[in-house]
Amino acid sequence: MEFTLYDYALSGNCYKIRLFASILGVDYEKISVEFHPSADHKSEAMLQVSPAGTLPILKTDEMVLSETQAMLFWMAKKFDRSGMWWPKDDNPVAQAFVLQWLGFSGDLTATIGQARLNSLFQTPIDKDKIIKASVVALRRLEAHLTEQSFEQKKFLAGVSPTIADLACFPYVALSGDVGAGFGLEHDNYPAIRNWIYEIKSLPGFIAMPGIFEMHQLKDHEIDPAERFRAKG
Amino acid sequence: MNPIERAKQDWYPIAIVNDPRRPKFYATRVLGRDIVLETKMDGSVSVLSDGEHWKTIEAYDHIWTTPSENPRPLFSIPEASERDRRFVPCGVVHVRCSPLRAVENFLDIAHFPFVHTDILGSEPHTEVVPYKVDIDETKDEVIATQVKFFQPQAAKSANEGIVTEYTYRVPSPMNAILYKTCPTRDDVQDVITLFVQPLDEDNCAVWPWMALYDEESSMADMVEFQQLIFLQDRNILENQIPKRLPIDPKMEIPTRADLTSVAYRRWLKKNGALYGALTHAVDQRAG
Numbered sequence: 001m002e003f004t005l006y007d008y009a010l011s012g013n014c015y016k017i018r019l020f021a022s023i024l025g026v027d028y029e030k031i032s033v034e035f036h037p038s039a040d041h042k043s044e045a046m047l048q049v050s051p052a053g054t055l056p057i058l059k060t061d062e063m064v065l066s067e068t069q070a071m072l073f074w075m076a077k078k079f080d081r082s083g084m085w086w087p088k089d090d091n092p093v094a095q096a097f098v099l100q101w102l103g104f105s106g107d108l109t110a111t112i113g114q115a116r117l118n119s120l121f122q123t124p125i126d127k128d129k130i131i132k133a134s135v136v137a138l139r140r141l142e143a144h145l146t147e148q149s150f151e152q153k154k155f156l157a158g159v160s161p162t163i164a165d166l167a168c169f170p171y172v173a174l175s176g177d178v179g180a181g182f183g184l185e186h187d188n189y190p191a192i193r194n195w196i197y198e199i200k201s202l203p204g205f206i207a208m209p210g211i212f213e214m215h216q217l218k219d220h221e222i223d224p225a226e227r228f229r230a231k232g
Numbered sequence: 233m234n235p236i237e238r239a240k241q242d243w244y245p246i247a248i249v250n251d252p253r254r255p256k257f258y259a260t261r262v263l264g265r266d267i268v269l270e271t272k273m274d275g276s277v278s279v280l281s282d283g284e285h286w287k288t289i290e291a292y293d294h295i296w297t298t299p300s301e302n303p304r305p306l307f308s309i310p311e312a313s314e315r316d317r318r319f320v321p322c323g324v325v326h327v328r329c330s331p332l333r334a335v336e337n338f339l340d341i342a343h344f345p346f347v348h349t350d351i352l353g354s355e356p357h358t359e360v361v362p363y364k365v366d367i368d369e370t371k372d373e374v375i376a377t378q379v380k381f382f383q384p385q386a387a388k389s390a391n392e393g394i395v396t397e398y399t400y401r402v403p404s405p406m407n408a409i410l411y412k413t414c415p416t417r418d419d420v421q422d423v424i425t426l427f428v429q430p431l432d433e434d435n436c437a438v439w440p441w442m443a444l445y446d447e448e449s450s451m452a453d454m455v456e457f458q459q460l461i462f463l464q465d466r467n468i469l470e471n472q473i474p475k476r477l478p479i480d481p482k483m484e485i486p487t488r489a490d491l492t493s494v495a496y497r498r499w500l501k502k503n504g505a506l507y508g509a510l511t512h513a514v515d516q517r518a519g
Contacts, residue, residue, distance in 0.1 A: 009460040034452035036459070037323030039253060120325055120463075179328050179470065209463030213349075 001029045002079070006049065006057035008035040010120070012113060012170035013068050014056040015208045020072055020166050023204035024079045036121050069102045072163040084160045097157040101164035104141075108171040111137050115178045116171070134175070135183045138192065141172065145191035154198050161202060169199050173211045239263055239507035242404055243289065243296040243306045245427040245439045248321045250275065262297065263507065264432040269295065292441055293321040294427060307373075307403030311423045311443050320451065322440040322458045324429075329469040330508035331406045331428045331436040332477035332500065337465055338408045338426040339400055339496060341381050342489040347464050350384050354393075357382040360489035367499060374402035374499050376492040387422060388449040388457040390415035402496055405505035406430060414445050422446075424458070433508045434475050438462065476510040483510070 005021075007014045007030050021028055033055055034040040042053045050057040052066035058074075065071050076086035087094035111134040117123045118130070144156070155161045156168060173196055175184040186193050199205065200214045207213045244262050247254060247269055258269040267281040279286040279297045286297045292312055311317065327334060337343075342360050344353025363379040379398035386396045399411040399421070406428040411421040423443040428436050440458050449457075478484050479501050486494050500509060 009456045010463055032450065032452040032456045034455050037248060037251065037253070037321070037455075038451075040452060120466075121323070122326060176467065176470075207349075209460050210467050212467075 002026050002060075004029045004031060004059045006031050006033050006041075006046070006055060006059070008033055008041070008055050010209060011035065011055055012116075012174055012208075013054075013109060015170045015211075016068050016166055017056050017058060017071055017075075018208075019169075019206055020075050020085075020163070022206045023166075023202060024075060024085075025204065026075065026079050069105065069163075069167060072102075072167055076163050085163050085166075087157075087162065094157060098162045098164045101156040101162075102167050104137075105164065105167035105171075107133075107137050108168055112171040112175050112178065112184065115182075115184070116174055119178045131178070131182050131184070134178070138172065138175065138184065138189060141168065142189045142191050145195050149191060149194070154195065156195075161199065165195075165199060169196070170208070170211070172196070173199075177210050233504050235504070235506040235509070236263065238504045239405070239430065240299045241302075241304050242300075242406070243298045243303055244406070244429050245294040245296050246279070246429055247277075247295040248323070248439075249290050249293050249295055260429070260437070261431045263299065263430055265299065267297065269297075292425070292427070293319055294439060294441065304404070307371075307407065309409060309423065309425070309443070314443070316445070317423075317443040318446060318451075318454070320442040320444065320454050320458070322442065322455050322462075324437050324439050325459070325462055325466060326431075326435070326437050327466050327469050328435055328475075329472060330434060330476045331430040332508040333469055333472055333475070334428050334436050334438055335402065335406060335408050335426060336477060336493050336496060337469055338410070339376070339402070339492045340490070341379060341398065342487075343468070344381060344383070347468055348461055352383050352386070352461065353381065354384045362488065363491065365491045365495045367495065371403065372503075374400070374492070374495050376400040376495070379492075386413065387415050387444070387446070388453050389444075389446045400492060402499070405500055405503070405507075406436075416447075417445050420445050430508060436508075474510050476508055478510045479506065480510070480512060 005017055005028050033046060035055060040046060041055050047053055050064055050066045054066055056068065058065040058071045065074065073086060080086065087098060111130055114125050115130045115134050118125045118127060153159050156164045172192060176186065178184050240263065246260055246262065247258065254271060256271055260267060265281050267279050267286065270278050277288055277295055279288050286299055287303065288295055288297050289306065291306055292309060296306060345355050345358045361380055363376060365376045368375050377399050379400065381396055382393060383396045384393045386394055394413065394415060396413045401409040403409065408426045410424045412424065414420050414422045422445065425441045427439040427441060429439065430436050440462060442454065442458060446454065477497065479497055500506060
């Protein structure tokens, strides 16, 4: 076990860590914390673990992290042999781009993430303001991904996925949870849809409630003639 | 009797008993009416709607209310008095769907392999073998028995796939109770319920509650398991068209696997419990 994750199954931020661990093939210990209804992450016992009072918490013998961006960075540096998920030190421009979109992932949590919590559990928010900001965030992402596609770049910071993509993915993919009629459905964002397909196609991808895996045809579902053509 | 008058006769869940995080005045909605639940210093509660006092009772770890002066009695769950069970209120999740759609989804097993993949079902084990559905005339309930299904992880306490046997009770239009094989004991059944608070005809709040024999799982694990299952359903429920539950048999074509749903819809129709239902096919274009 490489680390302990204090986790909540419905949290998009916790999912970032579960997803990256699955992609990297890293074993970890998972402890479920009841975010709803008991708000156990704010309990005295949990504040002893992490005074931030948030989830997820990533703990090792040496450290306790409460920010998902720091967790993703540490996981990339420690477990990613390919050097793809966090750009190498000789490429400061690439590193800066990843940091820029990691920062943007915080905006997504503060907008779509909050609107989703309100929709699920009626947490108090300024709904009009948060929904408007959520739409602005999705449009900004759509514009960026469209520009990237003109240069044949399928991901936020280049041709390959980085930790910035994983940081931004969950709340974008979960925006439908907020509900219909707010302009947050994916129908209006073709570049975002393509990007979601790319991420769902990554080896090691796992789902969470509200984010489905792409349907994979089982052998019995493939028309034999089709299989023959594919081989030919 | 029109649908709203019939719906007013029942009790609806609005909160968890002794929830320390609930504010003194908690505003919510039932049957399209704004209500406020007040919790006093001594823990007693009262419900007000437009200056009108609504009755309240506490049952199955929830606070229930009704606009009726003379409501139908709340249904009974005998297992709730078995002391060695663990009682698990799972919180509330809001869903933009008819309260009846939420109940119907809870009664459906055919979707397990596709929506709750590798938990409540898995491909290729998709067959729903014939089961029995009856109306219990004395209790006036829908009962489905001998519902069997292969489940990779039937409950938090299940370590491997088992063929789970289900019994369903629908004791009132917006509540359903499920009895299922307990993964750790042969002699008892786990009880899982879905209590639905109708906010209005197109929106509901769902309060899952469990009474389990599970001595090992933490409370957080059990609650999370149930929430995870329900959140997988939520996405599907919010995208069903039409939003209200069609009662007219011409509107949706059931298969053999939908027997419980068919009985539920007929029973709603017979009882005039049509709040959240769509009674005429012509309404469909309005979605």
